[in-house]
Amino acid sequence: MIRPAAVVRETWSLYTPLERRNIAIYIAGIMMYKFGLEAFNGSVIALATNRYDELEKKTHTSITFQRVGILTGLNQAFQCVGSILIAPLIKRYPTKNVLACAVLIFGFMSSLLLILDAATGGKFRPSKHPHDDFSYYGDYNTDAMIPIFCISGVVYGMVELIRRVIPRDLVGGNVQKLRRMDSLVHIFYEISGTAGAFTTALALIPHFGNNFSFLITPIFFAAAAILWWFVNDGVERSAAPLVLESQPTYVKAVAGGFYLFFESCWTGGKIIFTHRKFVWLLPGYAVALYGHRYLENAIAPAIARRYMGNSAWAQIMVGGSNFGELLGALFVFMFTNLVNTPMPWLRIDAIALLIVWYLPYWHPPKNDVGQAWIVAATFLPISFGWAAGDVSLAAYIQASLTRIESQTSNVSALGAVMAFLYSFYIVTYAIASVCLGTYIDRVSDRNNDEVQSAIFNVAAVQFTVISVLVMTATFVPKGAFALNPKMLSEQPLDTDLEDEEFEYVPGVQVRSKQSHDSHEMVRAGGVTTPQADLLATKSNYELISSGEHLEMGLQFSTAMATGVMMKRATHRAAEQARRDRMKTAMVDLAEFLLDGEVTFGSGTTCFVVMRGEANDGEGDVKDGKKGEKGAPGEKRTVNKARLIEMALEKMKAQETEIETLRKELQDLKASPDQMDTTE
Template sequence: MGRRLAATLLAFSMVCAEAQAGPVAARVLSAPVGAAQRVAPLSATFALPSSLSLGSLAAPALALTNLPELSIAPALAASAPGTAVSLARPAAFVSGTTPLSAQPAGRAAAPRAAVAKRVAALTQAIAGDSKTLAEAPLASARSDSKTSFDRLLGLNAGTSDASDSVAASARGRRRNPLGREIAAGNRADAPPAPKIASALKTYLAGTALFKLGMEAVGLGVPLIALTVFGQAKWAAMMAVGYGLSQVVFSSLAGGLLDRKSPTKVLAGAMALQALTVTAMIGLFAADLYFPGIAGIQLAQPALILALHALNGGFTGVSDTARQVIPPELVGNNHKQIKLFNAKTHVAYEISGVIGALAVGVILSIASPIAALLIHPPAYLLAAWVFSRIQMPAKAAAPESSFAAAASAVGVGEQSRTSPLAENAARGFALSQIWTDFKKGAHAIWRVKEFRWAAYAMVVPLVLHRLLEGLLIPVAANSLLGNPAAAAWMIGASNFGEMLGAILLIRAVKKAGDSGRFRSPFWIKWMALGLLGLWTLTFAPTLWALVPLVAFGSLTWAASDLSLKTRLQDGLPSRLRGRAFAFVGAAAFAIVLAASLGLGTLFDAVAAAPVFFGVNAVIAVLVATLFYAAKRLQAGDPADPKKDPA
């Protein structure tokens, strides 16, 4: 396409010159032999109307107003006419678009009408080629165009294997749910390179390791608050402190992840989480083995709350990092990202089921404090595994087609410069955290599909966190009278999430994530799965709760993974970390407020009416989720098989 654009520009310039001031080549050939000839600067020859400017190419090497003036030496001016013509117009470009004045003398007289028609046709061709070139990946556009113009000026007579890359990309254009044209090349399903494949396996191993420790804290700390401290209020305060720290640290993590290696950030956050839980265990151990060593009880609720909140902050960093890593490892390929997310979730939930059952066994023979012992070694080992992953350079992966469409409506306009270079001089400050948070919110809010996708992610995420962090422990302790039953319900939840991820993998492989298996399909099933929580009101028995909790988690996992992939593929890479930090912070803020309110209600009144009120609110939210699915489906292309979402 670059060669065709160069040829079209040359032909257009010669026709314009022919129509206005007479043929350039004729003046060269008619000059006396032996005289050096000055040809008008190519900047004048190639001057385009403002409507046809190629400013979008944004490369100094392609500036058409700065091309050099050519001088034809006397020896060349004395050569055969064909030679002189080839200097101004390479022989490869002689075609039906060659100006009549540069063709044999018998056709030198070009009718004005024919010239006008040809000028109009060339103008239209240049406009089309310029648009195609501007929409192609920037690196390919610059390289291809520079090669073509160098060849045009006689600086490079060779050919390039990449000369047709832009045209090949343009030939595969389709339309995405945002209504913008995208390049089919970004949807290729080529297998990952060997180094990337190894990194993916390492990532899955690290995910399985840290999930073991996560179950220990997720079950252990709420039960410590309920059984050791003896109040649901402390269980709620633990959730509030944990969630508040996640909001703050997630906001901070967004900009950090856009500047640093996400795997290094993830490894550091997990090592710090292991340290905070170790400190928590140490306080309980000191009170048990050295009572009164400090004159007071060391494991005070407030101090445990502070450590748990700090652990929650580092969890916010690691959760945000885990949203950024998949597209960086896999590349901007919607189907492959979704498959990788689903495989990661399978490893995550297999480990979660094992961890929950292990915690359940420990709870049946020891206290919740003993369950915390699983966490530090699991997280330290996971931190080491994640630190071994070498991330590919960001510049090596082409920008997602969805991200290009998002940029077209203004998302990412403030982040054209590398965030690392942007902030290298001024460092990292609290004001930068707020700026990053606003940029993440802007990236989500500016695109309608992103807004609805984020809403359909946040609402069930909040309910899921409340279920596992507060509602299940309270139900096990208050409704069932058996704290160990919480482990069975958490295990059922993890098992359901694993099945949801497996189901998503099968759907994507079988149907290519097309048609009914897109995000709206999963959102509707997820909304129906939330209604299963009415069991907590009408049939609070373990045998009824376990399968319904599993089904709700199954549908939630499939929906969450599908929506997560939609955002990962759609967001510009420079804003991906900040956008997910905003989504995570919004979810954690709602979890924080809801946990505080529910904890107060559980202490003030009986558990049964509180669960009834929770289910009534969920019923209303289910209706809004169906509406969100409808809005997302309305934004999808007419032929869903052509563009998975």
């Protein structure tokens, strides 16, 4: 019963006072951003739906949901473009400054529709205005909304990418801190999203009309930018020259970003379709994500406009969906140890998708807002299962893919797979939303705005297919047939990588890439290499970010900074490099001290196969103790902590010996007549 309180206390104590301040400011800004975003997206979709319905009265041809599909599909496609364009900027400037500027630009883009409507005669919705009379709209070509919404998608993609990058700047590279912060931010993000959706549907659109209901968006975006400007990331940056001679031009960087993004997609596809333990991610992640977005962006507007006669009420349904996401994320945050794999959550999601089967047979009374709340309540469990599955599945993807290496030096496995999955979702949504929207329009024309038969296919049948695909995917990996699997593909993911990399495998020796003989001794008590000198000035993370990773022998692609949710791979690659360096040093140290073939096991165990003669060496050990000689080929064990102690003892002994020899040498130099000069 005290578990939630314990989680909160543990999370609070995990951060320093500066980090708490930064997190508080960042969360306040992200809530402002999300509130304004919900007002913008919901209002624009409702506005487009109403305007195209008005156009139908003149042309007698319905294109409403086809155009809404184009509007939302292109917006999401242009988000990918925005994420690529922003990558070179976050390499050169503080991330929080780029984020603040990007959200300001987003606010300006959102105001273009307000300016366009006002300039063409649009005004606020008059009080007691007839419900289906939209004469207060501005007089402009409705298709003009599409390019404006596309440009907004570019800036939207910029903000969304930076939003996934900045946590590392705020709390550093500690994985536990990052996970807790990501969960905490997601919870408050959905709280604001739920409030924004309900406020838009129940207050802003009825009062201002959906042509001006998003006038709060630029204000909230500006407030978010101001808040984020005061974040102190604590990252020391070297002063860059006025002219960035060492950096590629922006155009060149963007072109390279596009190339590497497509290479990532190609590599990710190969990884997914050639591994049993990854092939299920296509339906389990990408198809499930498509279903969730189609539910909010296509089915909700169709139900609101055709079933209930009020497009604004789609935001009530979206609000219920957002609240379900909030509960799903909160449940995973509080009770993360109850479920070890994403499979139970995905199965819940697959079953919950079947809830939409009531929609084709439902004939609610029009203009009754209570019916919208019923739909919102049914969307809640669907989004609960999806959000819980999405959070746990993202963690699974990150954990499992960091344990393999891609076959190309330009991209990492994690970034490549995420790029492929997200691109698959974007393409699927862009095509399906237009085609299915056209189908809904044709059914609406034939049946006098009755679309139940269309909802039967686009909702009930389509979501049943998605449900079957997702449910089937949960049985593909090895060990997934259990109700609550403890492990997938016989791969434990609940341990740190450094322990797994040293895991003992009989007959397989973990050898260092370089022996201790290859190190250059430059002074007493110290070892240095060019890589060590480089690490003394910059961390692995900074080397990757600045493009100097090849000097460290790191195989990492800058494409990870160009796609959605890719920047986290940068941190993981830096951590992997640190662990590899530690492993190499530990193996060198053990072989130097113990005179044997060394293999590190999990936990604190070190395995040694003696290679000297029976009476050779003075470092033979048994169970971590000196004094017992070992025969060649004999296996010994030593504790890793004991290994460090032995190294320290040897250094102290050598210091004492060196000091003794130095004194003897000084004595001999002081008394040359005592030196033995006989041959």
